[in-house]
Amino acid sequence: MKLYWPNNVEFDHALKNLTRQKIFEPFDQEVLKFIQALSKKLIRIRSNPEIVSLGYWLRKANIQEMYQAWEIENSRKIIKGRGTVFHIAPSNVDTIFVYSWMLSLLAGNRNIIRVSGKGQSNGLLDQILQVIALPEFESVASRTIICTYGHEEKITEKISMSCHTRVIWGGDSTISTIRQSRLAPMANELTFPDRFSLAALSAEAVVDLDVQALDKLIEQFYNDVFWFDQMACSSPRLVIWSGTGIESAQSRFWAAFEKKIQEKKYELMASTQVLKYSTALWLATSNDVEEVKNATFFSRVQFKDLPDDARERHCGGGLFFEIEVEEINQLAKIIIDKDQTLSYFGYDRNVLKTLIDDIPTRGLDRMVPIGQALNFDGVWDGQNFLKSFTREVVVL
DSSP states (O other): OEEEESSSSOHHHHHHHHHHSOOOOTTOHHHHHHHHHHHHHHHTOTTOHHHHHHHHHTSHHHHHHHHHHHHHHHTTSEEEEOSEEEEEOOSSOTTHHHHHHHHHHHHTOEEEEEOOTTOOTTSHHHHHHHHHTSGGGHHHHTTEEEEEOOSOHHHHHHHHTTOSEEEEESOHHHHHHHTTSOOOTTOEEEEEOOOEEEEEEEHHHHHTOOHHHHHHHHHHHHHHHHTTTTOSTTSEEEEEEESSOHHHHHHHHHHHHHHHHHHHTOOOOHHHHHHHHHHHHHHHTSTTEEEEEEOSSOEEEEESSOOHHHHHHOOOSSEEEEEEESSGGGGGGGOOTTEEEEEEESOOHHHHHHHHHHOOSSOOOEEEETTOTTOOOSEETTEEHHHHTEEEEOOO
16 A cells, blocks of 8 residues: 555554544534645646636635535534545546545545546645645645555455445445445445436527537537547537538538647557457448448447447547437437436427436436536435435434
8 A cells, every 4th residue: 555645654554644643523614725736736737627617616716615505405404524535536537536535625624635546647636735734734634544455355344344424436346345335334435437428409509600610619518528538528529410511510520620739749559449449340331320430539339229339439639420310319229327417509408308308217417518518516316426425413
């Protein structure tokens, strides 16, 4: 095990010391000051837009808005943090553990964070360690452990038996493996497994865009796709076109997208290119596939209907499945439990609500405009973090 925080102590001692600390009250002032200091640090990392986005999410105005909503909902209740929260971070999205950690802190909890063993090459962890080491944040520091370790089940079980909430960010196999480690009887668990996300565009709306508006849409779509190389759970992988003039809309959209990728100087790894091509060719053997179009930076696989196993074959890196429908509510029949985010363009809220009402499965937890697919919220995968990280004490 490598212990990033605290420094120069054994893990057992750090764990023992952490569990002795009293939990904060929700939205404690020192916690708020720590979050603001961290926000200011992260916003300066201009070379990593996903970290800058995290920094803006932590800014004072957003946290204050969250606090006001909390006060309205809980003004007559006694709400306490659950105790110790164990966060297990994924390897594909470096920033995600910070969101759940910050929400857990705001709820008043002590926190143990296991970051990915693949390293934090973007400088995020270094910035966190600089802020948490400041003397004015000693209370937060004494309630925080940041570590990494391999697949040692004994360590996972030891922490799991000491925590009151376990948060697992990872694929289905990661969750299955970690669930073999016992969890304390009084603890709850939040899991964020493999998910699949989609984008829906109205063909008429795309065709009607002027050059400037089209460029803005393409910029937003690019960010949704390539900030995490299309491997974030909310990055669109299936593109649905509806309405009339679909062929014209597709031609305009994808030509502009290819130009945008070139402008951004997106680095295409040879291994990703090979995997993308081979996956597209494998899918081409399916009777459900109408056409495969391989461009330099991305591949498009056009389906008549999307079989469930196609989702499992998706490899990221600029691979797009496409389906055409007359009306967007026809999408309801292909939505499965695994589907998470629908990013959209050209539809109003009433149309989207009708779609939600028509879906027979558990699928779709989010519908957001294109450009907001990666925006984190206090409710994720249908789960409210602040509620899950707290408990209500009843006094009669």
